[in-house]
Amino acid sequence: MLSKEREEKVIALCQELIRAESYSGQEDEVAEALKRNFQALGFDDIIIDGYGNIIGHIKGNKPGKKILFDGHIDTVPVTNPNEWIYPPFGGEIHDEKIYGRGASDMKGAVAAMVCAAANFAEDCNKDFAGDIYVAGVVHEECFEGIAARSISERVKPDYVVIGEASELNIKIGQRGRGEIIIETFGKPCHSANPEKGINAVYKMAQVIEAIRTLKPTHHEVLGDGILELTDIKSSPYPGASVVPEYCRATYDRRLLVGETKESVLAPITELLEEMMKKDPQLKVKASYSIGKEMCYTGNVIEGERFFPGWLYDEKEEFVQAVYGEIKAMGFNPSITQYNFCTNGSHYAGEANIKTLGIGPSKENLAHTVNEYIEIKQLTSVTQCYYGVMKALLK
Structure with a gap:
């Protein structure tokens, strides 16, 4: 269980990110919000690349594997705010749910990744082997995996965790x-x-x-x-x-x-x-x-719209390590595949980096009117990401 203080932190960060409107190519405000939080939470390095991707880095005291948490920070537009029961950029809480554009897709997951990394580093006083990276990725809604190329080239991760909605299940592939x-x-x-x-x-x-x-x-x-x-x-x-x-x-x-x-x-x-x-x-x-497309940095991002499929065997060591750790924490994930395309098309499909997905909320809430994330899902996935770090950074 998260402490009350840590619960409040991830909820507040999720709300802050939702309130920063960030259509594709206009992610600067949410990137700035992440930068402030990376600094406040003691991340060692913060990078904003030419596309506007923002990467926070926590370095362990010992050399080891690099794990990258990938969450896109752009959203699809709100076509008619009057159709929403609550303001789409209000981040309001009603009935234990946080409402707003991007709540499920996927600012809740990004908030959880940031907080989980900070919690893990604080609890072990950075006495772990390896490096943790949290990336807020731009332009994913336009083309999956293109902006991610510059992130993997810079970070060269050993593992990638995609935070797209999965209701806390582990995803090991996609078309x-x-x-x-x-x-x-x-x-x-x-x-x-x-x-x-x-x-x-x-x-x-x-x-x-x-x-x-x-x-x-x-x-x-x-x-x-x-x-x-x-x-x-x-x-x-x-x-x-x-x-x-x-x-x-x-x-x-x-x-x-x-x-x-x-x-x-x-x-x-x-x-x-x-x-x-x-x-x-x-x-x-x-x-x-x-x-x-034009990035908020003023640079152009472009590429052929061909985003490969990928699939790992559920018996893969890294999959089973994460599954075992999350089960031991009291969760009961299924191991399945995404029904939609993600940045995993680059990491796993193009770069052959060991990749899995785990995220909060339901897949069918993405891009909908009255999008929301359940607070229970948000706090639970924060624990799950902590478990992923324990499993893969031993």
Whole structure:
């Protein structure tokens, strides 16, 4: 159990972070709040990198493993504050819940990570082997894992703990995500004489139907490598009596372990090439979407939208060490996988760093109106993070 003082501290920090509005690219206020708290709690070093990620560091008295706690500090926007029963940036407490945008996704977890690290260091007087890092990560809601690359490059952690919501269960994998762009190129003409042009939307309609015949890849644990159409746009728009010369469709592809950029595009490209052989008027190509956003530091962050899947065996030593410690503390976690994409796409999927997830609250509260976190979940995950440090920094 947390002491009353420590309970109050993590609750207050969660409220402070919620009150610092931090849409993607506007995380400066919440980064400053974290900096103040890192300083007040005796962290040894504080780094803010070019993207605006903030990293707090506590150094043990003996050399050992490095553990990184990863929590993103950006949130999705609040579209209509009037729909909320309590102010979305108020951090108000009602019925043992803290309400506000980011409460579950994921400022509660970030507050718990900060407090757990400080509690652990205080209790052992920093007499532990290794280093503890707590990272407040920017732009995760735009693209998972891109900003995390600069963190792992700097810290070079041995273990990463993702704080996304899991109701205190241990997550050892996830499907990844790719955003695939299909483009068709036609020939414009007046819509009164359509035979003189090539309608790119009609060509796209044929392509869409053909893509639906592709059989999804499958993994016995993670499920299907889903490929789903999410939007379609034509040009010129609005048409104004012009046959569209261009059409662009976006597909969401859920990625399985071991799938690469090349292996995912290969069956689509092969299908499109076959279609073009049969139809000389069809010009179509497939590629990955490129994300590009402005950071609050003034720097640009960009990258292809391809975020790999990852999965560890639950018998892995580091997984069992954390599971055993948390069980011994009186919790009863399941070992499962996330249903959504996280920064683990970089740490585990790209960098092959031993990664697991454990977070407070329910997954389905993210991005919702009246988002909240239960105080019991918040204080419990603070204890769990303490247990993770005990398990991995022996």
